Amino acid sequence: xxxxxxxxxxxxxxxxxxxxLQCTQDMNHNYMYWxxxxxxxxxxxxxxxxxxxxxxxxxxxxxxxxSRSTTEDFPLRLELAAPSQTSVxxxxxxxxxxTYGYTFGSGTRLTVV
Amino acid sequence: xxxxxxxxxxxxxxxGDSAVIKCTYSDSASNYFPWYKQELGKRPQLIIDIxxxxxxxxxxxxxxxxxxxxxxxxxxxxxxxPEDSAVYFCAASRGGNQFYFGTGTSLTVIP
Numbered sequence: 174x175x176x177x178x179x180x181x182x183x184x185x186x187x188x189x190x191x192x193x194l195q196c197t198q199d200m201n202h203n204y205m206y207w208x209x210x211x212x213x214x215x216x217x218x219x220x221x222x223x224x225x226x227x228x229x230x231x232x233x234x235x236x237x238x239x240s241r242s243t244t245e246d247f248p249l250r251l252e253l254a255a256p257s258q259t260s261v262x263x264x265x266x267x268x269x270x271x272t273y274g275y276t277f278g279s280g281t282r283l284t285v286v
Numbered sequence: 287x288x289x290x291x292x293x294x295x296x297x298x299x300x301x302g303d304s305a306v307i308k309c310t311y312s313d314s315a316s317n318y319f320p321w322y323k324q325e326l327g328k329r330p331q332l333i334i335d336i337x338x339x340x341x342x343x344x345x346x347x348x349x350x351x352x353x354x355x356x357x358x359x360x361x362x363x364x365x366x367x368p369e370d371s372a373v374y375f376c377a378a379s380r381g382g383n384q385f386y387f388g389t390g391t392s393l394t395v396i397p
Contacts, residue, residue, distance in 0.1 A: 206383075215292075215389045221384075231384065274320045275320075275330075275385070278329060
């Protein structure tokens, strides 16, 4: 039982490049989330999904896209990377919404130069 | 939306002393309050949570208290140990898909 697995762990992108952050979970959780964590700040929700085929925007969705074709996978796509997207990205999943804690992935540290 | 404020931003205590971190929230409909511990370079991990129908919850050396009237909740760590050194985040949820996180408290336990 691996929990939530994120890849890659580190990445440096040039301005304008694109990339996909991968997230997969093996706990059969319906609810999955992408957060970004900036220094000295709390985690901000980018996108979330309540099940396969269903996604919705969180607090800071601009510049990102997601898809959820299976229960296990929830990739985050960055199009036209900008320095403002330099951050640590965490994927998370939960058994149910709202009143259950998250299981987080190990994070992806992204730098846009 | 919800606004969660967390204090202090940094906290240093001597080993064996207690540590208290406090969070306030703005949305009276929030009903679930988890706490996460994040060690340097690692993922946040859930350490304790409390639901709005409970005033206090304990798990060994850690406890969380909730005051719904004042809209604040606190994390208490007793008999602190060096391995308690980490960043602690509080969060609040009203049962939907959005958790609102505090900005974190960096706790250092001095041996």
